[in-house]
Amino acid sequence: MAKIRLITLIVVLVLVAAGFFFTRSGDDGDLAGAELAGEVSLTHPGEQKTVDPDMSPPDFFITGKDEKVTSLAELKGKPVLINFWTTRCPPCVDEMPDLDKLYREYGNEVEFILINITAQEKSVADVTTFLADNNYVLPVYLDRQAEVARAYGIRGTPTTVVVGAGGEVVYAAAGRISYEQAKSLITK
Numbered sequence: 742m743a744k745i746r747l748i749t750l751i752v753v754l755v756l757v758a759a760g761f762f763f764t765r766s767g768d769d770g771d772l773a774g775a776e777l778a779g780e781v782s783l784t785h786p787g788e789q790k791t792v793d794p795d796m797s798p799p800d801f802f803i804t805g806k807d808e809k810v811t812s813l814a815e816l817k818g819k820p821v822l823i824n825f826w827t828t829r830c831p832p833c834v835d836e837m838p839d840l841d842k843l844y845r846e847y848g849n850e851v852e853f854i855l856i857n858i859t860a861q862e863k864s865v866a867d868v869t870t871f872l873a874d875n876n877y878v879l880p881v882y883l884d885r886q887a888e889v890a891r892a893y894g895i896r897g898t899p900t901t902v903v904v905g906a907g908g909e910v911v912y913a914a915a916g917r918i919s920y921e922q923a924k925s926l927i928t929k
Contacts (some may be wrong), residue, residue: 776872777865778880779805781856781889798823798902798910799892803854803882813854814908820927821852821904824918825884825895827861828871832917833899839920841877843927851927855879858898860887903927 782802800814813821824840826833844853857868865883872881884890893902896915903912903926912926 776869776877776881777806777883779803779882781854781882781884782886798904798908799889801889801892813904816852816904817908818906819850819852820906820911820929821854822923822927823854823856823893823902823904825856825858825890825893825900825902826898827858828867829861830898834871836899836917836919837875837877837879839918839923841875841879842920843923844879847924847927853880855881856884856889857881858887858890858895859883859885860890861898905929 780803782804798813800812802810802812804810822840822843824836826837828834840853840855859865859868862868868881868883871877872879887895893900893913898915899917900915901912901918901923902910903923905911911929
């Protein structure tokens with residue numbers, strides 16, 4: 742009986758250690774490199790908040806490299822293109838040149854928030870290396886705990902959400918989006 746308890750204790754300790762390792766493996770500390778625009782979260786830094794699942798679109802906080810915090814709700818007045826992606830997703834990688842081109846052309850007229858679901862990455866360095874290697878200038882924000890992705894019900898990547906200038910969702914779909922399709926959504 743004591744042997745079974747010891748084995749059970751060891752298994753539990755191994756599972757706890759593995760869980761801690763996997764939840765911390767994507768955390769590289771502070772943002773490194775100019776390739777990242779910042780981070781996103783559902784709560785203001787240091788604040789706890791319960792998310793109402795019926796909100797459309799769910800609001801979230803955007804913390805820039807300069808540590809300035811704004812929210813999605815504060816971006817009313819301009820269309821907002823939100824794209825959830827990872828470097829390990831082939832369709833995400835395929836659509837990135839189109840999104841970068843779109844950002845270069847419409848970045849002053851449209852808010853672009855490319856949300857890397859960092860919890861699904863090996864490391865932040867993988868994200869910054871991917872962006873640098875491809876010379877992308879898109880504003881990429883880290884969703885380290887995938888909390889914003891969960892609030893939006895993201896089941897697969899890439900997923901694009903377009904919010905109109907009035908704050909209403911005008912498009913939300915999983916799958917690769919082309920330059921032409923995205924352009925038609927943000928220039929309506």
